[in-house]
Amino acid sequence: MEIEIRTVIQPKPEGAVVSAPEPAAQLAKIETENLCVYYGRVKALDDISIHIPDRRVIALIGPSGCGKSTFLRSLNRMNDLIDSARVSGRVLLDGQDIYAPRVDVHDLRKRVGMVFQRANPFPMSIFDNVAYGPRIHGERHRNRLEEIVERSLTQAALWDEVKDSLKRSAFNLSGGQQQRLCIARCLAVGPEVLLMDEPCSALDPNATYRIEELMNELKEQYCIVIVTHNMQQAARVSSLTGFFLKGELIEFGDTSRLFTSPSDQRTEDYIRGRFG
Numbered sequence: 001m002e003i004e005i006r007t008v009i010q011p012k013p014e015g016a017v018v019s020a021p022e023p024a025a026q027l028a029k030i031e032t033e034n035l036c037v038y039y040g041r042v043k044a045l046d047d048i049s050i051h052i053p054d055r056r057v058i059a060l061i062g063p064s065g066c067g068k069s070t071f072l073r074s075l076n077r078m079n080d081l082i083d084s085a086r087v088s089g090r091v092l093l094d095g096q097d098i099y100a101p102r103v104d105v106h107d108l109r110k111r112v113g114m115v116f117q118r119a120n121p122f123p124m125s126i127f128d129n130v131a132y133g134p135r136i137h138g139e140r141h142r143n144r145l146e147e148i149v150e151r152s153l154t155q156a157a158l159w160d161e162v163k164d165s166l167k168r169s170a171f172n173l174s175g176g177q178q179q180r181l182c183i184a185r186c187l188a189v190g191p192e193v194l195l196m197d198e199p200c201s202a203l204d205p206n207a208t209y210r211i212e213e214l215m216n217e218l219k220e221q222y223c224i225v226i227v228t229h230n231m232q233q234a235a236r237v238s239s240l241t242g243f244f245l246k247g248e249l250i251e252f253g254d255t256s257r258l259f260t261s262p263s264d265q266r267t268e269d270y271i272r273g274r275f276g
Contacts, residue, residue, distance in 0.1 A: 028092075029054035029193060029223040030075060035089035037070050037079060044070045046247045047089070052240075057215055057224045059238035059255065061231060063275065066244040068227045072195050075225065076112035077105055093193070110137065112193040113186035118202050119178035121170035121185075126153075126162050129170045129181055133189035148188050156184035157214050176207025180214065194218065196226040200233065212237050231271060235259050243267045 030052040037045040045067045052058050060068040070079065077098060079085040091098050098108055110133075122129050130149045131139075139145060149166070153159040158180045162173070170181055179199060186194060196215075200208040215224055215237050228234050234241050235255060242252040243262075251258060251267045262268045269275060 027054055028052065029094065030225075031090075031092040031095075032071075032074075033090040033092070035071075035074060035091060036087070037067075037074055038084075038086040038088075039082065040084040044247055045074070048249045050242065050249060050252055052223065052225065054223045055219055055221070056239040057219050057226060057237050059234035059241045060225065060227045060244060061229070061234050061241060061270075062244035063270070064229075067247040068242075068244045069197055071244065071249075072114075072197055072225060072227050075193070075195055076109050076114060078109075078114065080105065110189045111191055112195060113189065113191035114195040114197065115179070115182055115186055115199050117198040119175060119182050121173070121178050121181055124170065125167050126170050126173070126181065127166040130184050130188050133185060137189060149184075152184040152188040153181075155187050155218065156180045157210065157217070158184055174207070176203050176210055179203060179207070179211060183211075183214065191222065193223045193225070196224065198227055198229065201229065208233070231259070243270065245270070 028051045032048050032050050035045060035048040036043060048071060060071065062068050073079045074087060074091060075098075079087065087099060093108070093112065097103075098112075122132060124132070127149055130152050131145045134145060134148050139148070150159060150163075153162060158177060161177065162168075162181075165172075170178065173181060183194075183199075200211050203211065212233065215226070218224060219239075226234075226238070238255045240253060241255040241258045243250045243258070243264075243266075245266055251262060251264050253263075258267065259271060262271065
């Protein structure tokens with residue numbers, strides 16, 4: 001489906017200027033239509049409609065509690081794991097509603113993988129961490145598993161560092177290596193979309209740089225959506241940025257334009273450090 005990438009603006013204060021739509025047309029990988037998420041009676045997301053193109057890095061920014069992580073989790077139904085969560089509206093992956101009754105959630109999470117804020121390697125070897133997903137999905141041939149592990153670790157820029165120690169515990173790796181291992185584990189099942197929830201928040205600058213380099217490489221093959229509190233990181237790695245505030249998507253569009261000439265005063269105030 002061909003769609004037009006445009007800045008999405010929620011209602012704003014009187015006198016605010018609305019920018020013109022972005023001219024470039026891209027193929028949408030993910031679309032949300034009037035998405036609302038509730039935790040009990042609390043409305044965490046309010047009427048979010050957004051088009052996310054394939055093979056780009058999309059950054060989501062905003063103060064703590066603004067709804068950006070809730071939005072991220074809605075893209076692979078991680079909110080299903082919260083008893084009080086309720087969703088309305090639609091989330092489309094390649095035009096198919098992921099909340100439709102017959103959707104296989106396990107298959108969905110294979111297609112839309114997630115990397116969490118803190119590295120969470122399993123208590124097993126480096127090899128078995130990466131091979132875990134393919135084994136769960138039925139792969140039993142050792143040669144095939146070895147190919148998948150090598151490919152995934154190479155994609156995650158970790159192979160050269162661990163190829164001689166694949167039998168070692170994943171807990172022996174540094175924090176940055178563990179996070180790249182988790183990315184490799186996600187890649188091993190062949191996803192189409194990578195969701196990253198503040199993947200560098202617990203890492204030092206060198207490890208952060210490696211993850212950012214990795215995102216720039218992976219975007220050639222995957223749609224990547226990243227939540228970050230680091231606006232410099234958003235500016236460095238993303239093509240498009242969305243600004244969330246109090247459960248609303250205030251603005252979404254080209255990253256360089258959003259950071260240099262935002263359309264909404266609230267976006268500018270946040271970027272300039274006036275709140276949040």
